[in-house]
Amino acid sequence: MTQTAIPFIFMRGGTSRGPYFRREDLPEDRDTLASVLVAAVGSGHSLNIDGIGGGAAVTTKVAMLSRSEDEWADIDYFFAQVSVEDRLVDFKPTCGNILSGVGPAAIEMGLITPTGDETEVRIRAVNTGAKVLARVQTPGGELTYEGDATIAGVPGTAAPIALNFMEVVGSSTGAFLPTGNLRDEIDGIEVTCMDVAMPIVIARASDFGLSGHETAAEIDANTDFFARMEKIRVEAGKRMGMGDVTKSVTPKFGLLAPAREGGTIATRYFMPWNTHPSMAVTGSQCLASCALTPGTVADGLLDRPEQSPANVILEHPSGQIEVLVEFDNADGFSLKSAGLLRTARKLADGKIYVPGSVWKGF
Template identity: 45%
Template sequence: MDDLMRIPCVLMRGGTSKGPFFLRSDLPADPAQRDALLIEIMGSGHPLEIDGIGGGNPLSSKVAIVGPASREGADVDYLFAQVKVDEQIVDTAPNCGNMLSAVAAFSVERGLVLAGPSETRVRVHNVNTGKIIEARILTPGGELRYQGDAGIDGVPGTAAPVYLAFLEAIGAKTGHLLPSGAPQEVIDGVPVSLIDGATPVMIARAETFGLTGSESAQELDRNTAFMARLEAVRLKAGQRMGFGDVAQSVLPKPVLIGAPQRGGDLAVRYFTPWSCHSSLATTGAVSVAVAATLPDSIVGTAMPDLRLPTDLTFEHPSGRMAVRVETDAATGQPVVFVTRTCRRLFEGAALVRRRN
C-alpha cells in the first residue's frame, strides 16, 4: 500500500446524481494537480470508468468539493466538477443542483456547519457561479436525518426532503439573465432563448426539430441527425452568450420544451449536453422556471397566463419535477424553490497512485 495515497471521501447521492464528496483541504490546491487526481479517482477516459469509482455515465461521474466559505454571507463553499466519462477532462464551468442537494448534509457530517435543533439552513456558496443557494435540511434533536417520506421522480423510494432556494439564480455565469440581450432569437433557422439562470441554457421548441418534447432519453440519443443539428446550434449559442468556442465545454446546456402529456405544465428535455438527461437537472429546472417569467421568451410564449407566485410541474423522461416561483420582495427578481433528497452511500478513501 506504500505506493498508494488515501484521500478521504464520501460517496453521496444528491437528487438524481451521485459522486464522491471531498473536503477541499484533502485535495491539491493547484487546479491542474487536483483535476489530474480526480481523473484518476473516477477512471475518466474509459466508457465504463473501469479503473475508477465513476459510474460510466455523466450523472454518476460528478464530484463535489466542499470547504469553509470564502464569501461573506455564506456558510460553506461548494465547487462542482463534471468529470467526463470518455475523455480525461474535468469541467468546473457548470453548477449541479442535484449534487448541491447533498452539500448541506455533508457539511454537517464533517463539522463545517453546526446542526440546528429541528432543521438546519446552510447558505452554500457555489464557487462555479459565485452565487448563494440556501439549503434547508431536517435535523431533529440536532441529528441529521436521511430517512423520510419525500419522493422525487428518477430515484426509487423516499427520503428526507432537502429544500433548495436559488436566491441568486440570475446571471449565474455571465452576470446577465439575457446574455445576448434578447429574450428570443434565431440561430440556423431555430428560434431559441439564451437564458443564464442557475445554469446557462439554450431553450428551443421541440417541434422545431420535428419532435414533441415527450420522447424518451434513449430515443433522442439514438436520433443522430437531431443530435448533430442540436449541437451545431448550441455551438453558435455559446458564442452569442459570450463563452467563445464551447466544443469542449458543457455550457450552455440545450433544453427542448413541448406540450405536456401527463398533467404537468410543460414537457422538458434537458441535455448534458451530448446526451439527454434521464430526468431533469435541478439547475436546468430553475433556469426554465426563470425563463417562464419572461413573456417574450420561448418558455414565456408557451405559458402566457403565468402569474407569480406559482407552482410549476415539468415533465421529464423519468417523471415530473415540481418547482415554486416567487418574486423576491427586496430585489423584484424571481426566486425558484426546488425539493430534492439525498443519501450518504459509502464512506472511506479513494486510492490513487502516489506522485513523486
C-alpha cells in the same frame, strides 16, 4: 509507486451521485486537481472501470467542500463535472442535484454543527457565485436521511431537503438574456438564450421534428438531432459571450413542448452531449423562468401563470419536478428566487485511492 489515499464521502444528491471531498484534502493546483479527479472517477472508459464513476454524466460529478470566508455563507461548494470517456474536467458549471447533498455532507464532515430539528446551511457555489439556503432535517440534533419525501428519478422515500436559490440571474454570463434578445435564430431554429442558475440554449422540440415527449434513450439514438443541436449550441455560446464552448458542458441545451401529464410544460434537458435521464436542479430554474417569460420560445406552449409565486411543474423523462418561482412582472419578467425540494443519501465513506504517479499527496 504507492497510491495516494484521499478521504471522501460517496453520496447521492438528487438524481446524481459522486464523491464529496474536503477541499483541503485535494491539490490546490487546478491541473493536478483535474488529473486526480479523472483518476478517482475513472474517466477514459465507458464503464469508468478503473474508478468509482457510474458510466453516465450524472454519476461522474464531484463536490469539494470547505468553510466559507464569505460573510453570508457557511460552506463553499466547488463543483467539477468529469467526463465519462474523454478524461476532461469542467470547472465552469455548478450542479444543483449534487448541491442537494452539500448540507448533509458538510454535517458528516464536521464542517457544520446541527442546530435543532432543522439545520439551515448557507451555501456559496464557488463556480458561479450563486447563493443557496439549504434546510436539512436534523431531528434532535442528529442528521437523518429517512423520511417521506419523493423525487422523480429516485426510488423510495427520504428526508426532504429544501433548497432556496437566490441571486441566480446571470450567474455565469452576468445577464438574464446574454445575447440581449428574447429570441435568436441560429441555423434556422429559434432559440432563447437564458442564464438563470445555468446558462441554457432553449428551443421548441417541434422545430427539430420531435414531440418533446420522447424517452431519453430515444433522443440519444437520434444522432442527426445531436449534430444539429451541438452546432446551434456552439454558436449560441459565442453569442452569449462564453467563447469557444466545444469542450465545455455549458451552455446546456433544453427543449420545450406542451405538457401531457398535467404539468405546466414538458421539457428535455441535455448535458449537453446526451439526454438527462430526469432534470437538473439548476436547469429546472432556467427552464421554468423561460416558461414564465413572455416573448420567449415558450410562447404558445403553456397557459402562463401570472401570479407570483408560481408553482411551475416541468415534465421530464422520469416524471416531474416542481419549481416554486417568485417573480415580478411589473417591468418585464424579473426572478426573485426559486425553491425546490430534493433528497440525498450517504452511500459510503472512507478513502479513495489514486496512483502516486498522478499525485503524491501532501
